[in-house]
Amino acid sequence: MSVRVRFAPSPTGYLHVGGARTALFNWLFARKHGGSFILRVEDTDEARNTDAAKQAIFDGLNWLGLDWDEGPGKGGKHAPYFQSERWGIYDAWFAKLVATGRVYQDDGAWRFRFERKPVTMRDLVCGEVTIDYRDEANTPDMVVKRTDGSYVFHFVNVVDDLEMGITHVIRGEDHLMNTPKHLQLIAALGGTPPHYAHIPLILNPDGSKMSKRDAGAAVDDYPRQGFLPGSVVNFIALLGWSPKTNEEIFTLAELVDRFALENVNRAPGRFDFDKCKWVNQQHLMLLSPADFTLAAQPFVAAAGLPVPANFAAVMAAVQDKVRLLGEVPPAVGFLLLDEFSYDGETVAKVRGNGAAKELLGDLAAGFNGISTWSADAAKEVLSATARAAGAKPGQLMFPLRVALSGRAHGPDLGDMLDLLGKDRCTARVRRFVAML
């Protein structure tokens, strides 16, 4: 019997990292076992559902690379995959439930009568958990059909899992206490329950519950900032799951290979944005120069910067220095345009070096005299200029960096010299000298 798992989001907002990780674990489990990953949209709450939210879910999953085998846009033998289109199915199952005598009317709504006994479940992550249903105050009979005739989550969720032949339900821990309810419903309906695995929730850095507004919460924010989908998948996989080795950087395919529900942790994890960015940097460095250039180009264009002939060389100069693609434009702006801003604090630092102005003046003259420009030739001139004034070459390098880029941090000085060329370097040093 092959594995069938599902991701069943409710389209009431943007795709959340917690939801994305639930989807990821389901997807990994399906791929690992050669099973099917089903996307089912639980849009029964018409008042709160929006088309934009549905689209955000599809976009988010697509961006992350989590393709579904059955679901919206894909079809499948259990279509439709929107709960709002499955009323007939629910009516039929509800009739079945009524026939068992386990539901009764209450204020126009229908409640399911729980069996008053301890209910034990075997969770693939949490182990054996028993909830005592003799405590009626804690487990009141649940409404399955509302006064307005619509069905509540518990009922449609269970019916669809049964209908769609779901074998493993992998979901957030917030559903753990719902599971005995679902088990009782399934038993009443004469169905076979799936296996359950409840994964721990993702919290904010301060331990509070992560909401949509918190940094890192919305999946659609990641592409905007310049994360690679593989980085995000890698990072959220590590939040709550461990390969049990010291390795941390994985491709999607490697995650499929390593993933196992037994290695999912039970304690909730906190979201560490710094580490997420570090993971992205690792993935960025693994990209071929051509792929990095391709990935970075939209960010450069969006920043209004030109894309010159030596663009690939410019990208190569910063590939291993950025953590996000969004950091690329500010890092290369001075290489693509002659007009750029100078960082005040950094310029002040150069001014503090009394000899810098004169040395840079000499350097500009030296640059101008170079017949065949190259980074090495420019560095030789720099060394000679410094020594002639009784200074060390190193003392001139930082001022030169600032003269060329306006900032303290950036690519290797040699790369800058190469990329900018003789005329630009000379002109920029002269312009900077005038500023001092």
Added chain:
RNA sequence: GACCCGUUCGUCUAUCGGUUAGGACUCCAGAUUUUCAUUCUGGCAAGAAGGGUUCGACUCCCUUACGGGUCGCCA
């Protein structure tokens, strides 16, 4: 409040009774880069508390504390 799950460096984690408790992020230091960053090396930093069980406990059990979850005609 009741019920459920959980608790190893600040954070993510390894450890399935015997380890100097390992790795990573962050931070700090040194080295390299004739420059800043990158990189490399090193360092700081942990078993919530108290009881048991055991020759021996981070690991098993109990209690307490703390954190999270659930108790809807939301999903």
